[in-house]
Amino acid sequence: EVQLVESGGGLVQPGESLRLSCAASGFTFSNYWMSWVRQAPGKGLEWVANIKQDGSETYYVDSVKGRFSISRDNAKNSLFLQMTSLRADDTAVYYCLRDYQGYWGQGTLVTVSS
Amino acid sequence: QAVVTQEPSLTVSPGGTVTLTCGSSTGAVTSGHWPYWFQQKPGQAPRTLIYDTSNKLSWTPARFSGSLLGGKAALTLSGAQPEDEAEYYCLLNYSGARVFGGGTKLTVL
Numbered sequence: 001e002v003q004l005v006e007s008g009g010g011l012v013q014p015g016e017s018l019r020l021s022c023a024a025s026g027f028t029f030s031n032y033w034m035s036w037v038r039q040a041p042g043k044g045l046e047w048v049a050n051i052k053q054d055g056s057e058t059y060y061v062d063s064v065k066g067r068f069s070i071s072r073d074n075a076k077n078s079l080f081l082q083m084t085s086l087r088a089d090d091t092a093v094y095y096c097l098r099d100y101q102g103y104w105g106q107g108t109l110v111t112v113s114s
Numbered sequence: 115q116a117v118v119t120q121e122p123s124l125t126v127s128p129g130g131t132v133t134l135t136c137g138s139s140t141g142a143v144t145s146g147h148w149p150y151w152f153q154q155k156p157g158q159a160p161r162t163l164i165y166d167t168s169n170k171l172s173w174t175p176a177r178f179s180g181s182l183l184g185g186k187a188a189l190t191l192s193g194a195q196p197e198d199e200a201e202y203y204c205l206l207n208y209s210g211a212r213v214f215g216g217g218t219k220l221t222v223l
Contacts, residue, residue: 035212045152045160045203047212059211062115095159099212101171102150102162102205 002026002103004096009108016086016112022079022096022105030054030074033099036081038092039107046092049081050099064090086112116140118206120215125223126194134218135186136204142185143206149187150205151180153198154217160203164189194222 008020020036035050049060049070058070069082079096091112096105117139126132136149143149151164162171164180167187177193187204199222204215 037214044201044217045154045205045214047205047214050210050212057210061211101165101169102152104159104161106159 002098004098004103004105006094006096006105006108009094009110011111011113012086013114014087014112017084018086018110020081020083020094020108024077024079029077034072034079035097035099036070037095037097040092088112115211116208116213118204118213118215120204120218123219123221125221126191128194128196128222130194131190131192132194134189134202135183136206136215137186138206143182143187145182147206149180151189152203152205153200154203155200196222198222
């Protein structure tokens with residue numbers, strides 16, 4: 001059974017950093033592109049970033065370029081999102097998503113507030 | 115980045131048929147955009163209904179189908195059930211980057 005479990009969310013102040021993790025199981029993690037998707041309170045889904053199987057290609061939504069960095073550790077079946085210079089409008093539930101066939105985690109809440 | 119458009123809201127009668135569409139600001143949606151469709155109910159994580167235009171997952175009810183229609187991706191619900199009331203999102207691929215549509219709130223009434 002495919003499982004994706006996000007962790008690392010919490011309350012941070014504007015300008016601070018946070019690192020999200022996603023633990024994958026039930027499939028060969030290194031075979032798949034992986035994405036991060038977020039959803040601000042009461043808003044729609046927003047694709048944030050994705051990463052190729054070997055980490056050699058990454059893509060980002062314009063609003064996080066230069067501030068967020070996606071990475072992965074295939075040996076540990078883990079996906080990461082390093083978030084820096086956080087802003088209030090980064091407040092959202094962040095989901096881990098296996099690109100192919102679209103398997104979702106349950107999400108982790110990031111709140112940016114002073 | 116591209117803008118993906120969906121109907122903000124639609125209403126369907128129980129047992130009726132409705133088609134949700136997903137358009138792209140860059141032109142016609144093709145299979146190369148790998149259209150995905152997701153369903154989200156309040157308080158829940160999204161779940162995938164359709165991937166790569168028309169492929170279903172094991173949990174996708176048979177009454178849902180995906181296609182390309184008139185230059186857009188389309189999700190058709192045939193025989194709507196009360197439990198199909200939800201928000202529906204499409205996702206398109208643009209040479210690696212992805213963009214979600216704004217979502218369609220589907221009411222079954």
